[in-house]
Amino acid sequence: MKTDIEIAQATTIQPIVKIAEKIGLATEAIEPYGHYKAKINVSELKDINARPNGKLILVTAITPTPAGEGKTTTTVGLADALHRIGKNAFIALREPSLGPVFGIKGGAAGGGYAQVVPMEDINLHFTGDFHAIGAANNLLAAMMDNHIHQGNQLGIDVRRIIWRRAVDMNDRQLRSIVNGLGARGNGVPREDGFDITVASEVMAVLCLSKDLTDLKNRLGNIVVAYTNANEPVTAKELKAEGAMAALLKDAMKPNLVQTLEGTPAFIHGGPFANIAHGCNSVAATQLALKLGDYCVTEAGFGGDLGAEKFIDIKCRMAELQPDAVVVVATVRALKHHGGVKKADLGTENLDALAAGLPNLLQHIENIKTVFNLPAVVAINRFPTDSEAELSLIETKCKELGVNVALSEVWGKGSEGGVALAEEVVRLAEGGSNGFSFTYEDDTTIEEKLNAIATRIYRADGVELTPGAKKQAEKIVEMGYGNLPICVAKTQYSFSDDATLLGAPRDFTITVRNLKISAGAGFIVALTGDIMTMPGLPKVPAAERIDVDNDGRISGLF
Numbered sequence: 001m002k003t004d005i006e007i008a009q010a011t012t013i014q015p016i017v018k019i020a021e022k023i024g025l026a027t028e029a030i031e032p033y034g035h036y037k038a039k040i041n042v043s044e045l046k047d048i049n050a051r052p053n054g055k056l057i058l059v060t061a062i063t064p065t066p067a068g069e070g071k072t073t074t075t076v077g078l079a080d081a082l083h084r085i086g087k088n089a090f091i092a093l094r095e096p097s098l099g100p101v102f103g104i105k106g107g108a109a110g111g112g113y114a115q116v117v118p119m120e121d122i123n124l125h126f127t128g129d130f131h132a133i134g135a136a137n138n139l140l141a142a143m144m145d146n147h148i149h150q151g152n153q154l155g156i157d158v159r160r161i162i163w164r165r166a167v168d169m170n171d172r173q174l175r176s177i178v179n180g181l182g183a184r185g186n187g188v189p190r191e192d193g194f195d196i197t198v199a200s201e202v203m204a205v206l207c208l209s210k211d212l213t214d215l216k217n218r219l220g221n222i223v224v225a226y227t228n229a230n231e232p233v234t235a236k237e238l239k240a241e242g243a244m245a246a247l248l249k250d251a252m253k254p255n256l257v258q259t260l261e262g263t264p265a266f267i268h269g270g271p272f273a274n275i276a277h278g279c280n281s282v283a284a285t286q287l288a289l290k291l292g293d294y295c296v297t298e299a300g301f302g303g304d305l306g307a308e309k310f311i312d313i314k315c316r317m318a319e320l321q322p323d324a325v326v327v328v329a330t331v332r333a334l335k336h337h338g339g340v341k342k343a344d345l346g347t348e349n350l351d352a353l354a355a356g357l358p359n360l361l362q363h364i365e366n367i368k369t370v371f372n373l374p375a376v377v378a379i380n381r382f383p384t385d386s387e388a389e390l391s392l393i394e395t396k397c398k399e400l401g402v403n404v405a406l407s408e409v410w411g412k413g414s415e416g417g418v419a420l421a422e423e424v425v426r427l428a429e430g431g432s433n434g435f436s437f438t439y440e441d442d443t444t445i446e447e448k449l450n451a452i453a454t455r456i457y458r459a460d461g462v463e464l465t466p467g468a469k470k471q472a473e474k475i476v477e478m479g480y481g482n483l484p485i486c487v488a489k490t491q492y493s494f495s496d497d498a499t500l501l502g503a504p505r506d507f508t509i510t511v512r513n514l515k516i517s518a519g520a521g522f523i524v525a526l527t528g529d530i531m532t533m534p535g536l537p538k539v540p541a542a543e544r545i546d547v548d549n550d551g552r553i554s555g556l557f
Contacts, residue, residue, distance in 0.1 A: 004111045005556045008119040011260050019258050023090075023291055031253065033127045036118045039253040040266075042287060043211075053289040054088075055428040056320060059298040059378075060307035060367075061328040062360050063501070064491050065336040067345055070111065070380035070410065071298055074328045074417075077114035077409020078378075078424065079296040080261045081417030087425065090288035091116070091265035092297040094280045095130065095255070096123050097198045097272070099170040099534055106541035106557040112410030114417075116257050116265045120553045129206075130168045130197050130270065132251040136219075136244040137166040137200045143240045144224050144233075145180070149187045154237060155227040158190045162515065163224035164532075168197035172535030195532040199275045204520035206248060207269035207281040208317055215252060216245040222519035232478055234518070254284040261414055264291075273300025274491040275532050277309040277522070282318045294428070301491040303327065303363040304456050311371055312438050312452075313484045313522055321435045324427035325367045325375045326420070328407075329360050331385040331393070337502045346384035353389050357396050358503035362458065362494065364402050370455050372434050374427040378407045378420050441482050445472045445514070448485045449525060453509045457494045462509045468525075471514040475523060480516050489527040496528035 002010070016038045020030045029044040042048065059075040075091065082089035093116065096108035101123050109119040116122060125131070141163055148156055167174065174194035180187035197203060201222055209215035220236030227233060235241050254268040268284035271277055278300030279285075288295035299306025307325070315321060331353065332345040338356030340349055360377065367375040377397050379390065394404040405423050408416030439451035446464065453459040464472065475481060492498040495507045513526040536542075545555035 003557065004107065004115060005119060005554065007112060008115055008117050008260070009552070011117065013117050013258060013260070014262055016256060016258070019262065019264055020256065023264050034121075036257065037121060037127060038256045039127060039250060040256055040287065041253055042283060048287070048290050051290045054293045054295055055323040056285075056289060057294060057296045057324050057326065057424055057428065058307060058310060058322040059296065059326045059328060060303040060363070061301070062333060062363055063302040063304070063337065063493060065333040066342055067330060067332040067336050069328050069330055069333055071328045072108060073111040073114045073410055074326065074378050074380055074407050075296055075298045076110040076116055076259050076265075077407060077414065077417040078326065078420055079263045079265070079294070080114065080259055080414035081409070081421035082294050082296070082424070083261070083263050084414040084418060085421050085425070087294050087421070088292045089263060089294040089296060090292035091259070091263060092280050092285045092288045092295055093265060093267045094300070095126055095267050095270040097130070097196065097270055098124070098168045099196050099198070101556070102542035102545070103170045103534065103536050103540055106544065106555065111557070113260060113413035114409040115260050116267060117260060118257070120556060122257065122267060123556055124553075126267070127255050129251040129255070129268070132247050133200060133202050133206060134166045134168055134197045136247040137197070137202045139244055139247065140222070140224065140235055140238070140240045141165045143238050145187050147238055154233055155229065156225045156233055157228045158188060160226040161190065161192075161224065163222070164192065165194045166197045166200040166202075167194050170196065170534045170536045172533065175531065175533045193533070196272075196534060198270050198272045199532040201517045201520050202244070202248075203269065203271045204276055204517060206251060207271055207277070207279065208314070208520055209252065210282060212245060212249065212252060215248060216241050218519040218521070219244045220519075223516055230474075252283065254281065254287055273306035273309060275488045275530060277313045277486050277520075278306040279310050279314045282314065285320070286318065303366055304494055305487075305489070305491055307367070308438060308452065308456050309486060313486060316437060316484055317521060322373055323432070324424050325373050326378050326424065327360065327363050327367065327375055328378045328380055329393070330380045330382060331389045332382055334360060334393070339501070348386040348389060350388060350392060353392055356502055357393065359501070360393070361396060361400060362503045364397065364400050366456055368400065368402070370436070370438055372436050373432050374430060375402050376420065376423045376427060377402055377404045379404055380410070381406050381408050441484075445475065445481055445485070445523060449487075449509070449511060452485060452487055457509065458503065458505060459495065459507050459509050462511055464511045468511045468514050475514060475516050478516065480518060480523065484522045485525055486517070486522045487525045487527060488530045488532075490530060
């Protein structure tokens with residue numbers, strides 16, 4: 001059996017200028033990065049905003065497991081299948097972070113015959129967007145520390161600096177550091193640390209900005225520290241927003257690539273969904289909606305994280321509304337939620353499947369009853385799935401009024417996604433019963449948190465630590481109390497405890513820290529032991545990645 005990278009390397013892909021011509025992009029709007037990828041200068045598309053929007057299809061999934069769900073593969077295969085049945089479809093995805101590429105995943109461009117290409121470039125550096133975001137993040141850190149060194153006119157309390165440096169790599173050694181040591185000219189000694197670049201507020205700002213003017217305003221609003229008088233210090237007060245925007249000028253432009261079957265794909269931005277809002281850029285999504293009849297996009301991790309934030313944060317800010325939602329699941333993953341060990345997932349086990357199904361059903365109920373959106377379940381089929389197992393899933397989903405479509409796009413490409421595409425079209429053309437959010441803007445921070453916890457996670461409620469309560473009071477005092485909430489929690493459970501699989505009940509979500517991301521426009525609530533700098537696993541994927549003398553890369557999944 002060929003690996004993903006072997007399939008990608010064996011496929012003849014079209015020059016990116018041909019893809020651009022096919023979708024009607026003017027020459028002046030295309031900025032090629034080599035032969036097979038390009039940036040789109042949206043400002044050159046003069047009539048783009050006057051065009052009507054196509055249908056927006058959101059792909060989400062059950063709670064992730066080590067067995068894998070295939071969300072990106074399903075997203076890519078669905079768009080290819082929509083093309084196959086005569087629809088003009090575009091894809092809008094996030095860029096992979098080098099952290100997971102070299103850590104656990106080894107690549108994140110889809111799989112099998114449902115991939116975006118060139119997969120090596122997409123997984124490794126791509127067009128340099130993440131490097132620009134990291135540079136802008138660290139420029140702000142450098143300017144802040146220089147301001148302190150040069151006399152600290154703003155009166156920054158070095159014990160209350162909240163802006164951290166960033167690097168796009170899983171490096172636990174950098175979580176907590178001390179810098180400024182040595183001679184006086186080396187700066188003021190203080191505690192510091194690094195976040196992975198995808199957790200940087202600069203990443204969130206870029207993904208939620210409408211244009212360069214909006215980008216610069218948002219960058220200026222970033223709160224980096226507090227003064228000795230407990231007043232916030234912003235990037236604008238440090239006069240950093242202009243230089244940061246200059247670094248991000250090209251990174252703001254969506255990236256155009258293609259699938260193995262030639263479907264156009266915009267891949268832009270990459271915030272994690274467990275520690276950020278987990279969606280690709282507003283600019284890329286809106287461009288895909290204007291150019292195509294269908295825009296297929298995905299949100300990170302399960303529906304309790306990516307989909308909730310896609311709707312409550314991204315849709316709220318960009319005035320978007322999904323026309324249909326695809327919930328991806330596998331028989332194997334559901335059996336894992338039912339208590340089966342990974343080594344035994346290939347064996348038929350209806351009891352374990354029945355025990356794990358409540359996880360899928362809760363995600364479906366959230367889509368249908370909280371957000372009032374039409375949904376379909378896509379079962380990413382494996383050869384070990386039995387007919388009895390597939391029938392059980394279909395029966396339980398139909399009890400909730402949701403159809404199931406088998407997805408075999410990994411092995412068959414678009415042909416394996418036709419049934420899913422036809423159901424998506426049926427749902428999208430049928431309309432929704434009244435789109436809604438989890439909470440309203442004018443509710444308090446604690447009320448918003450309780451709404452997410454009780455309505456999405458099915459927790460008994462939230463508990464704020466004393467420190468988090470004080471932070472909430474300060475956020476309200478600063479005038480940011482009405483902002484949406486971005487919950488940072490484990491992706492492996494509806495709860496804040498990664499060991500609670502399935503659809504747990506009788507638990508409370510503990511919020512230990514509240515942080516204002518004023519530039520991005522949301523409040524981050526940290527729960528459990530979630531970290532903003534992951535570490536590498538015992539056997540990192542980097543050990544398997546190599547390149548030969550001809551520059552041919554191997555080891556990317």
